Amino acid sequence: xxxxxxxxxxxxxxxxxxxxxxxxxxxxxxxxxxxxxxxxxxxxxxxxxxxxxxxxxxxxxxxxxxxxxxxxxxxxxxxxxxxxxxxxxxxxxxxxxxxxxxxxxxxxxxxxxxxxxxxxxxxxxxxxxxxxxxxxxxxxxxxxxxxxxxxxxxxxxxxxxxxxxxxxxxxxxxxxxxxxxxxxxxxxxxxxxxxxxxxxxxxxxxxxxxxxxxxxxxxxxxxxxxxxxxxxxxxxxxxxxxxxxxxxxxxxxxxxxxxxxxxxxxxxxxxxxxxxxxxxxxxxxxxxxxxxxxxxxxxxxxxxxxxxxxxxxxxxxxxxxxxxxxxxxxxxxxxxxxxxxxxxxxxxxxxxxxxxxxxxxxxxxxxxxxxxxxxxxxxxxxxxxxxxxxxxxxxxxxxxxxxxxxxxxxxxxxxxxxxxxxxxxxxxxxxxxxxxxxxxxxxxxxxxxxxxxxxxxxxxxxxxxxxxxxxxxxxxxxxxxxxxxxxxxxxxxxxxxxxxxxxxxxxxxxxxxxxxxxxxxxxxxxxxxxxxxxxxxxxxxxxxxxxxxxxxxxxxxxxxxxxxxxxxxxxxxxxxxxxxxxxxxxxxxxxxxxxxxxxxxxxxxxxxxxxxxxxxxxxxxxxxxxxxxxxxxx
Ligand SMILES: [Zn+2]
Numbered sequence: 001x002x003x004x005x006x007x008x009x010x011x012x013x014x015x016x017x018x019x020x021x022x023x024x025x026x027x028x029x030x031x032x033x034x035x036x037x038x039x040x041x042x043x044x045x046x047x048x049x050x051x052x053x054x055x056x057x058x059x060x061x062x063x064x065x066x067x068x069x070x071x072x073x074x075x076x077x078x079x080x081x082x083x084x085x086x087x088x089x090x091x092x093x094x095x096x097x098x099x100x101x102x103x104x105x106x107x108x109x110x111x112x113x114x115x116x117x118x119x120x121x122x123x124x125x126x127x128x129x130x131x132x133x134x135x136x137x138x139x140x141x142x143x144x145x146x147x148x149x150x151x152x153x154x155x156x157x158x159x160x161x162x163x164x165x166x167x168x169x170x171x172x173x174x175x176x177x178x179x180x181x182x183x184x185x186x187x188x189x190x191x192x193x194x195x196x197x198x199x200x201x202x203x204x205x206x207x208x209x210x211x212x213x214x215x216x217x218x219x220x221x222x223x224x225x226x227x228x229x230x231x232x233x234x235x236x237x238x239x240x241x242x243x244x245x246x247x248x249x250x251x252x253x254x255x256x257x258x259x260x261x262x263x264x265x266x267x268x269x270x271x272x273x274x275x276x277x278x279x280x281x282x283x284x285x286x287x288x289x290x291x292x293x294x295x296x297x298x299x300x301x302x303x304x305x306x307x308x309x310x311x312x313x314x315x316x317x318x319x320x321x322x323x324x325x326x327x328x329x330x331x332x333x334x335x336x337x338x339x340x341x342x343x344x345x346x347x348x349x350x351x352x353x354x355x356x357x358x359x360x361x362x363x364x365x366x367x368x369x370x371x372x373x374x375x376x377x378x379x380x381x382x383x384x385x386x387x388x389x390x391x392x393x394x395x396x397x398x399x400x401x402x403x404x405x406x407x408x409x410x411x412x413x414x415x416x417x418x419x420x421x422x423x424x425x426x427x428x429x430x431x432x433x434x435x436x437x438x439x440x441x442x443x444x445x446x447x448x449x450x451x452x453x454x455x456x457x458x459x460x461x462x463x464x465x466x467x468x469x470x471x472x473x474x475x476x477x478x479x480x481x482x483x484x485x486x487x488x489x490x491x492x493x494x495x496x497x498x499x500x501x502x503x504x505x506x507x508x509x510x511x512x513x514x515x516x517x518x519x520x521x522x523x524x525x526x527x528x529x530x531x532x533x534x535x536x537x538x539x540x541x542x543x544x545x546x547x548x549x550x551x552x553x554x555x556x557x558x559x560x561x562x563x564x565x566x567x568x569x570x571x572x573x574x575x576x577x578x579x580x581x582x583x584x585x586x587x588x589x590x591x592x593x594x595x596x597x598x599x600x601x602x603x604x605x606x607x608x609x610x611x612x613x614x615x616x617x618x619x620x621x622x623x624x625x626x627x628x629x630x631x632x633x634x
Contacts, residue, residue, distance in 0.1 A: 003043070004035040005248040009256040009264075010047040010092060010231050013073035014054045017080045019289055019296065019304045020257060026319055027286065027328060027402065028255050029086045033458035034397050036087075037482045043248045045235045046081070047092030048074050051211040052224030053130050059210075066210045070095050080306075085315060085461060092235045094212075094228060102234025103227045104215045109275045111216045115162040118217075121202045122155040130224055132202065146259075158202035159220060166270035167198045173269070179282055181265050182400070183329030186258060186285045190265045201267060229268045232280070251280040253400070258285040284400055287331035289322070304334055316460035317343050317504065323402040323459060337536040340507055345539055345594045347504040350413045351452070357420060358445040359470055359500035361438075365429050369446055369472065370439030371493040378419055382444055383488045385415055386451050390486060393455055402459075409455050411566065416448045421597055421604050443493065446471060451485040463503055472497040539594035540633035542623065543569070543609070548581035554601050560584065560609070562591060565630025569593075572605035578618040590621045590633050 008028045011021050025046055032044035050070040059069040074093055081088065092099060110116055123132040126144035132154075137145055144151050171194050174180055174187065181187040204220035205211070211221035230238075232254065236245045254264055261283065269279045288295075291302045310318050321339050324346065326332025362370065389412040396405040419441070428438035449467060457464035472495045484490055543562035551557045551572070558581060560571045571591065590610040597606045610621045 002038075002040045003248055004032070004040045005043045005236075005251040006031050006035075006045070006253045006255065007232050007235075007251055008046040009254075009260060010049040010094065010228055011077060012049045012052075012054070013070055013077075014058055016073075017077050019306060021077075022080065022084060022306060023289055023322055024255060024257060024286065025081065025086055025088075026084060027323065027400075028253075029084075029088070030319075030323060030402060030458045031253065031255070031397070031400065032087055033461065037454070037458060038394075039481050039483065041247075042089070043236070044088045045090050045092060045232070046086070046088045047090070047231060047235070048077055048094065049224065049228045049231075050074070050093055050095045051221075051227060053127060053205070053208045053210070056208065056210040057127075067095065083310070083315070084319070090235050092231050094231060098237070099231060099234045100212055101240065102238040103212050103222070103230040105239035106230045106233065106271075106275070107212075107222060107227075108215050110161070110271060113274050115165060115274045116203065116216075117160055117162070119158060119160050119200075119202075120155065121158040121160075122153070124151040125154040126151045130205075156206050158206065159204040159214060159217070160200045161203045161226070161267075161271065161274075163198045163201050163267065163270050166273050167194060169273055170194050170198075170266065170270055173279065174265075180279070181261070182282060182284050185329070186261050186265070190261060193262065194266065198266065198270075225263055226267070226271075229263065229271070232268075233277070250278040253282045253284055254280050255284050255286065255400075258287060261285045284329070286328050287326065289326070290331060290333045292335050293333055309339070313339070313343055313507070314504070316463045317347055320347065320406070320460055324406045325403070327403050328400050337533050340533060341537055341539065341594075343504065344506055344537060346410055348502075348506040349594065349596070350410060350417065352502055352504045352506075354413055354417050354420070354445070355449060355467055355470065356500050356502060358442060358449060359497055361426060361429075362442050362446065362497050363500065365435070366439060366442070367496060369491060369493050369495045369497060370443050372440045372443040372489075374436035374440045376423070376437055376440065378422055379440070379444055382416065382419055382448060385412055386448055386485075386488060390451070390455065390482070394482075406456075406459065407566070409452060412448070413452060414567065416445055416452075417597070418606075420445065421606075443491070447488060447491045450491050454480070454482060454485045466503050470498040470500055470503075536634070537594075538592055540610075541565075541591050541593040542627045542629055542631040542633060543571075543589050543591035543593075543607075544629045545584045545587050545589060548584045550576060550581060551601060551603065557601065558584070559603060562589070562607075563629045564591065564593060565628060569606040570604055571607050571609060572600040572603050573609050573611075575609075575611060575618060575620065579620065584620070587620070588623050588626060588629070 006028050008024050011017060028044060028046065032042050036042045055066050055069060059066040062069060070093070078091055081091070121132070124135070124138055125132050126147060128147050128149070129144060133144065133151060138151060142151065143149055171191070174191055174194065181190050203223050203226045204214055205223055206220055208221045211224060212227050214220045214222055232251055233245065233249060236248050238245055256264055265283045272279050290296060291304055294300060294302055296302055296304065306318070321342055325338060325342060389408055392408045393405045396408065423441050425438055425441045428434040449471065450473070453464045453467040541564055543564050545560050546563050547561040549559050551559050556574045556576050558573050558576045558579065560573060562569050562571055592608040592610070595608050597604060599605070612619050612621065
């Protein structure tokens with residue numbers, strides 16, 4: 001059986017867990033769940049880093065022992081992970097005997113290679129970072145680049161690891177394995193550092209008392225970073241549980257925030273090289289989350305309150321948002337408006353409506369999952385897209401492109417919504433003759449929903465299960481796996497479906513009804529003012545008109561085909577008195593993209609264009625320069 005080993009960094013217990021730590025850990029959880037879905041034997045590690053000078057100082061301030069402090073802090077992490085529905089296989093504490101034994105064995109092995117020597121260290125030191133900095137890194141201010149506080153000049157006797165010896169080996173490895181450090185920007189950064197020359201690093205601290213003593217000189221504590229990195233192998237029982245260790249090592253992915261890439265991509269691999277252990281296959285550094293453009297910090301008072309968000313929108317919406325909205329390797333900006341918008345558009349509308357509509361029609365007309373007896377138009381296309389989606393999602397998950405994988409899944413969701421519209425399935429209940437076709441279309445919708453539920457289950461596990469229950473399927477997706485949807489038609493006909501219930505109730509954006517059109521168009525409304533939230537709940541996009549035609553017997557209406565970049569839409573607009581079809585082709589217009597599809601004179605309209613209209617004249621809003629179709633209008 002294929003194995004998959006994914007790790008998060010172990011979080012330092014000098015502060016409570018926050019959104020940043022949650023983001024890393026949710027991403028690792030999604031990846032772990034996805035690989036389990038693929039039938040792999042997964043080991044998912046997370047944990048806490050509990051040693052070092054910061055803990056020593058903080059414990060002294062609180063008047064408790066270091067161990068007491070750690071014992072107070074560690075449960076805050078385990079509680080939050082439970083709340084976030086994380087499926088980690090182990091929660092490793094560096095004060096555990098397992099870790100202490102493993103780290104000691106690793107340090108001994110390192111010592112035996114002859115790559116550790118005693119020397120004198122003098123340099124600029126930040127006590128909060130527990131790191132030395134070179135003059136170049138401090139720039140003119142002589143402040144720590146992280147904390148912006150003055151550093152100290154420290155001279156002490158330390159043990160060193162001969163990192164410089166591994167410079168060529170590291171460079172060769174990074175060059176030969178483009179996947180080793182990702183994303184590309186981080187890879188280049190690390191490569192630059194390696195190529196500009198590596199200095200030996202100190203691996204002990206004489207002035208620190210809270211840590212793991214060096215096994216070959218008990219008067220020195222191991223530098224907390226060096227010992228913490230060992231967690232990736234001590235969690236597998238390095239040095240004592242050979243079977244487990246060899247089964248999962250090397251790790252498939254070490255996931256972390258971009259600020260700690262250097263430790264993971266330079267020092268850790270060099271130490272592994274020294275003791276002849278294989279290197280992790282990938283080190284992936286994700287970006288940071290900002291809040292409305294600002295760095296998140298307690299002092300700024302802009303911390304994102306996870307409890308409130310989860311309380312209001314549910315855990316799955318929370319898990320969904322951060323992986324859908326941000327590209328994993330880049331920074332991402334949070335705003336409550338974007339959250340509500342995504343919630344309503346993707347979860348409540350696209351997915352929620354598809355499930356509700358489909359199950360509503362099935363319950364009302366069949367009561368059980370119907371039999372697919374009567375194939376027809378669009379069926380093969382839908383089946384083809386299902387297959388394609390599974391393959392594309394797999395490729396994207398392999399690149400940790402969570403946002404794009406979700407986008408692919410949602411393209412499929414939206415395609416099935418369109419299939420419902422195109423086939424007008426609801427109208428087929430009228431006669432017995434068309435009921436076979438109706439059953440087939442609904443079967444295809446349900447089979448698509450089953451595929452969608454399996455694909456989203458790593459991201460939103462509870463939602464996937466609720467969909468399954470409403471569909472009347474017994475077996476949990478986690479036990480079934482991706483291969484159960486790889487062939488179309490695995491959905492059993494004849495099963496009684498459950499009761500349709502909204503999985504993501506729409507959130508009121510408190511939009512008040514517009515005033516009835518007044519003859520005094522000059523006056524701009526000053527009552528019923530809307531908030532920025534309400535305005536931003538509209539998804540406005542640049543759409544390019546690719547075709548336009550008149551609608552027979554409807555002299556006010558034009559039927560437009562527009563390009564939204566990721567998809568094409570059909571829109572019916574009441575502008576025929578002011579524009580002829582050829583005037584519009586090639587124009588870029590503003591489209592309200594998250595308007596519920598509707599029928600105008602029996603023709604489907606999937607959005608609304610913006611136009612200004614007075615008593616006599618009307619003009620469609622356009623742009624003063626060309627933009628990629630699909631660009632957001634704010
Ligand atoms: Zn610092």
